[in-house]
Structure formats: C-alpha cells, structure tokens
Amino acid sequence: MNVFLQNLIPLIIALIGAMIWLAFNALILVYCERKFAGHIQRRPGPFEVGPHGILQPLIDGVKLMGKQLVRPDNADPVLYWLAPILSMLPVLLLYMPIPYGPVLTGMEVNLGLLLILAFSSFNGLAVILAGWASNNKWGVLGAARAVSQTVAYEIPLLLTVLTISFMTGTLNLTEITALQAGHIGHWFIWKQPLAFLVFLIAMFGETNRAPFDLAEAESELTAGFHTEYSSMGFGLFFMAEYGYMVVMCSLCTVLFLGGFHGPIPGVEGWWWMLAKTYGLLFVMIWARWTFPRVRFDQLLNINWKWLLPLATFNLLATALIIKL
C-alpha cells in the first residue's frame, strides 16, 4: 500500500503539472500564433487588451466559456459530449513520459515512446465520434476525412520513431535523451537527417496543422467533424490540438535534438528543452502562414507515395547498418 501511494502521489502532482502546462501552452500558443501571423502580414496582431494584447487569449477563453453549449436535435448525447473530452484527456497522459529536465520527468516509463504513440491515436477515435454523433452527414464526411489523414500520417511517424529506437535499443525517452548527452554532434539529427525530415512533415499532418489542416479547413470545407460544436466543446478540440502540437514538438526535440542537453558539454536544463520545443513550434506557425493548404489527394499522395517509402527505406537502411 505504501509503495502504491509513493507512486501515486508524484503521478498526481505530475498530472496537475501537466494540466497547468497544457492550459498555459494553449494561451501562449494562441497568442504567438496570432502575433506571428500579424507580423508576417506586417500588422500588429492583437493589440488592445493589455499591453500588446497580451491578455487577448485569456479574454478569448472567457468568451469561449461564456457561450452556450448547443447539441443538435437527435444527436447522441453521450457520444456527442464524450468526443471532446476523449480528445482532451489523453493529451494529459502524453506529457507524462517526456523528460523536460534532468529531474523534471512526470513518470519514468520504459515504454514511454510507445505510450505517446498509443495515446495520441486516441485523437482519431475522438474525431470519428464527434463526426458520427453530430447527426450531420457533413460532420461524418469531415470526420472520415480527418481520420484518414491522422491514420495515414501516423504510419511514417511510427516508422521514423522506430529507427531511433532501433539505434538506441530502448523505448525509454529518458534513456534516449541520455544517449545524446555531450556536445551538439551527438544529437540524432546528424545520424538520422532523413528520419528527422519525415518526422517533421508527418508531425504537421498528425497535428492537423497547415499546410495539412484539412481537418478544419474553416474557409472552404466548413470544418467537418467539429462543425456542430460550440463553446468549450469546440474549445476542448482546439486545446487538444495545441496540446498535441507541444507534445509532438517535445518528442521531436527528445528524439532528434538532444532533449534537455545544450549544444556545448555541461550546459543542460529544462530551458534548453523549452527553447528547442518552442523553436519547432515557431517553425510550425511560420509554415502555417507561408504555405497554401494542400488538396486532399495531394495530402494522401505525399504520405503514401513519399513519406511512407522514405521512412521504410530509412528504417531498413538503419537496421542493415546496425546489423553490420
């Protein structure tokens, strides 16, 4: 019993920490997104609420929460409300195995990588539930579209992650980080540049970010699966998306960019992890305001005709080199 409690209490603390971290990130990212979009288009972005509009995301959140929760007639109430919660809850778990610092790891799991990949697939289930339960045929079609995208992009993502675990012989993220200790030359991005590239592209697809944001495509495809959701029902999907973005960028940092290790020996800490993660997030936002959205057949072609063969080739080549 004592051992159980000893394990439980840090876990609860870590979960609460993850919750705060998630909410905080959502606010920061919404602000950054709008501000960067503004500056790329040479306008100030949010400016009126607080100094330089810094309170804008908070006010947006309050507005979102103040709206009425609407459910369409004849929609399945249980599934309809379950979907956004199901989209949001696994995200909290995803933060657990990520080593943010030498001691700042929520939960030491031997299968951390597997846990992240397994629970991030929950999003597909949430999306299909949301579309199905909305009692709206366009919702169902949108959900089918979104799911076919998430499922497709998960495969190259898995394959590239597999190359890293082939190389390191472990699925423990802390160990993977430890193997990249030392100077910048030890980072796996130099050993696996192709895997990094494929991971980066698959990350865009997996998190439904532009140019692969067909899951929302608010201007021409009217969102699809979350069309019927209002208020925090939509807000949870939205927060989950930002949560996945942070998780994926953290994972990319851990796998390829040395995690919390700095570029020179001896310099390490959570700030390096944060800086690298936010650097990747900045690239994601930058790409969103640069590239036009791809068509759906193009989206699937990029995945099945390019990413998947490249990832497979990379995996086989890595396996061969390790065996030799």
Next chain:
Amino acid sequence: MGKFRENVIQPILDCWSLIVGLKITGKFFCKPLVTVHYPRQVIDSENLRTYGGHVELIGKPKDPATPKCISCMMCVTNCPSNCLKVVKQKAPKPTPEQEAAMAAAKEAGEKVVKPKAPKNPLKFTYDYSKCSLCGTCIDNCPAKALQYSNNMYWVVTSRKELEIDLLARLKEQATELSAPAPKTEAKSAAAEKEA
C-alpha cells in the same frame, strides 16, 4: 527515364520553392509594421491623398464655394446604385425691364432672349450608404467636377447621417480653405469626424 525525372527528381527539386516561401515570409516578419494604430495615430495627409473615400464636388478654381458642376445629370444617369440626386436650378423670374424687353422683341419679330438658368445645381445630395465607390460618376463627368474625397475618419451612428449635401460640404471646405486652417492634428481629425 523521362518519367522518373518527371515524377521523382522534379518534385524533390520543387521543394526548394518551400524554402523560398519561408524566406519571403521570414523577411516580412522582420520588417517594421505598416499598420496605423488608429485612435493613437492617424495617417499623414501625404498618404491620405491617395485614399478614395466618398464622392465629393470640386469647386471652381477662382470661386471654390461654387462647384464646377454644370447639372448635366450624367452622373445621375450613369450611377448604378442610384445614390446621387441633382436638382437643376430654374431660370430666374424676369425683372420688369427684362419683361418689357422681351415683349418688345416679340413685337418686333426678333429673337426673344429669355434669362437663362444658372448652370450650377440647386441641390446635390449623395447617399453614401448606397454608393459602391465604382467611380462611374467621376469618369462620366464632362466638367470634371467630381472626385473621391479623402474623408477617412468619418463615423456616423445612423444610416440617415450618411446622406450628405455635397454643396454644403463644398462651401464648408471653401471657408476652411480661405480661413487659416487650424494646424494641430487632433483638431483637424475632429473636424473631419464632424464633416
């Protein structure tokens, strides 16, 4: 081999365009902003000149209070949204002397010279709420009496206020021109709002 080049080599080469795109947006990200923070800043008159606001009348060069307009109704006929209204001036009633002259001319069988109506309009009203700013009236005006104003900072609270009497506006502008205009930015902005 041609197929291979078309389907494999070319797409990889085309990826360079993505880098070019990122470079362009990155450059814009670093450039200073061009947006004006409206209530705290206003656009300087140099840039305001290029702003195409609602339509307004142009005064005669020597008499800025009277419009160049000749009441030909070309603007009214050509306006696709029917937002201009022009009322022509009627001929003035002949004075007794003129009447006598006219009667004498009629008796003598000569050409009767009636007093002519002044060409400039009696009324020139304009409904900005209907206007689509197509500029057809400006293009069709034979007297070149219309132009886009640069009345940018103009706020109203009801649709009715958007109907403006352009003749009154021209008169106001003329008096403003003749009087030494108040130079301060805030005052001119306030005046613009009232206009």
